[in-house]
Structure formats: C-alpha cells, structure tokens
Amino acid sequence: MKKIAFLFLLIALQCLAKPPIKYLKNGVAINKSNVTYHIPSNLLDSLHILYLGCNNVMMKYKNEEIMFDPFFSYQAIEKVSLGKIKFDEIAISLGLDRIKQAGFNLKNIHDVFISHGHYDHVFDLPYLVNHNAFNNSINLHCNTSVQNELFKFKDRINFITNQSPTCDSNAYDIHNWQQISEHIRVLPLKSSHAPHVLGVQFMKGESNSKKFTKYDTTTFKSNATQWKCGEDFSFLIDFTENDKPVFRILMQGPSIKPCADIFPDIILKEKDVDIAIMVIASNQFIKDYPSHQLSRLKPKKVILTHWENFFRNYTKEPELGTNTNHDLFFEKAAKTKNKDWNYKSDSDMFIMPYPGTKISLY
Ligand SMILES: [Zn+2]
DSSP states (O other), X not given: XXXXXXXXXXXXXXXXXXXOOSBOTTOOBEEOSOEEEOOOSOOSSOEEEEEOSTTOEEEEETTEEEEESOOOOOOOHHHHHTXXXXXXXXXXXXXXXXXXXXXXXXXXXXXXXXXXXXXXXXXXXXXXXXXXXXXXXXXXXXXXXXXXXTGGGTXXXXXXXXXXXXXXXXXXXXXXXXXXXXXXXXXXEEEOOOOSBXXXXXXXSOOOGGGGTTOOTTTOOBOGXXXXXXXXXXXXXXXXETTEEEEEEEEOOSOOOGGGOOOOHXXXXXXXXXXXXXXXXXXXXXXXXXXXXXXXXXXXXXXXXSOBOTTSOTTSOOOXXXXXXXXXXXXXXXXXXXXXXXOSOHHHHEEEEXXXXXXXXX
16 A cells, blocks of 8 residues: 555656756756866865766765765666666666766775665665676675665675764764775764655665565665665765865765754864755755755855656656756755855856766866
8 A cells, every 4th residue: 555655656756757958947057068166275186076866976086086875777666666676787887887988987996885775875886896896895884774785795895884973963073084095084974864755755764684685686676665764874075185184075965854964063163065965856845955054064066966867767868856846945045145155146056967977176
C-alpha cells in the first residue's frame, strides 16, 4: 500500500517534469561549458570543481583530488517506485569520460565522502571499486547506514564512520577535521535531510545489511527503498598552504532543516566560506533554506547541485528536476541581501552547471 502511494506520488511528479531550458526566469544560466572565476585568496594554484550530477562532485587542487557522493546510474521513476534499480554501465562510462575530459583522475582519489545512504548518493561506488576505477582501497567517510549497505566490499573499502556532532554549535570539535592529503582537509557537519514530497521524507532510518548480502556489481538489483538515509552530513572543505586554510568550500548535503544549519563561530573565525555548493532540490519544504546559510556565510559564489531530473537517463539532455521550486530558492536567497552581503545579480552569484561541467577558481 505504502509502495503504491509512493509510486503514485512519483508519477504525479514526473508529469510535472519541465523541459530542457537554457536560462531560469531570473537569468541564471545553466552552464554547459567550463567556467573560470577569480576569487581573491591565497591559493597558490587553481582549484577545480567538477559537477557530475545529483550531489556527485569532485575537487582538485595541486593534483590532490577528493570526491563526494559518486552516482551516475539515474533510474527511471517506475524502477525507483515499484521495480528494481541496477547499475547503468553506459551512464557510468559517460561519467568516467566526463571525469577524464575535465582533467581529473580517479586514480588520484584516496578519500570519498558520502552525505547519506540514499541510492542516488552511493549506489555506483562498489561498481567503481570493483572495476578498479580507483588505485587502491579507498577511505570511505560515511555513516553506519552506508557501511551496512556496502559491507560486502570491506576488503576494498576502508570505512571511516563520520563523527556525529550534535546540532549544538558548542559541541563541535575542531579536532574533527580530517586531513586527507597534504593540502586538503574536511570537516563533516551534522545535517538533516529535507522532506521529498509534501513534507514527507522517504527512506528514513538505517539500512539493514541483511538486505545487501547478495550485493555484487554484475547482477545485483535492489529496491530503491532499501537504501536508507542514516545520519546526514554536509562538509566543510579547506584547501591549505603551510597548514593554514587559504580557501574554504561548504559542500551542503540535501537541503537541511534549521536545526542543523549551524556554522560554529570558532570555525568561521578561522576562515570564512568562499564558495557554497548547495542542493536546490526540495528547498521549498524548508522555510529557512537557503536564507539562513547564505546570510551567515556570505559566500562569494554559490554552485547549485541536485537541480536536474534524476529519473531521466544520465546520457540524455538534462531537464529541471521534478518537485523542486527552483524560482523560490532564488527568492528566498534574495531576501538575505544586506549591506554585508550583496551581489550584482542572481546570474552573477549563482552557478547551475550541467553534469560534466568544470568550474575553475584562481
Ligand atoms: Zn537523499
């Protein structure tokens, strides 16, 4: 019964799918080609950000690379709701081509961070691992739900369970920074998943490892609903020179509820946030999102993720996502403009990249 209601809702949303477009109402361009921006900082080299779709993002500084939420196998809505989901090798191969074309190299990846356990954030990781896309066993920074989902790959994945600070900003510990390479460190921030539809969040709780015992990367099919969220994380990423942060990025997980959008003074005093990477999906269900984050952080640019319809095959021209009020996101953002944080126009502040687009900062 629950499943049928879920299917009904998803199909209704699919009917609302919007056609491919080049610009949003407010003039924000959907970037199809790589872009470069100058942002004053003490970076000694260019920093590259590659958007690959959903929350799948890579970053590269001085040949050190990091990856978030690898996923290419976009699934048709009927498979997600009533059928089974499986790997899409053509989509994965396109994703790998995009990585290569952008000058990134998965062999340089030692650390992958996962925001939460839903299939559209972690599903393709074992495939990449088993097909030797990475050089060695990787460090996977994730919650216990993801650890349960991928337990069969424990020989090739070194699980690092994210520390989980509370929503209390005083409880943050600056020692939770995880140094992942000479010039990159990451701080997981506790977050909270947005509802999917009409205030309801699906796939809550922890995944059960018993449902993943037959998981292999050739024949395995699963119900999308067995990929449960678990604890949800956003991340701060620092790029450092001589152990001092010179550039800081917020990598926001799925739109978060107000409780979690705490950025402790102690951390922001050390370094402000230069770039915010923010999920636009489901923003309409959270009143203070992205207003609270933007007015607190005043980033110099905002890169938007999870904007496209991920029920549509990855190899097709992207469309705006269903069930997301894109315009409302910008309206809420505009309300946060003040004398300390102002921007020329939405099209100057916000970047909405096509999957495969590289944003370079220097
Ligand atoms: Zn999710």
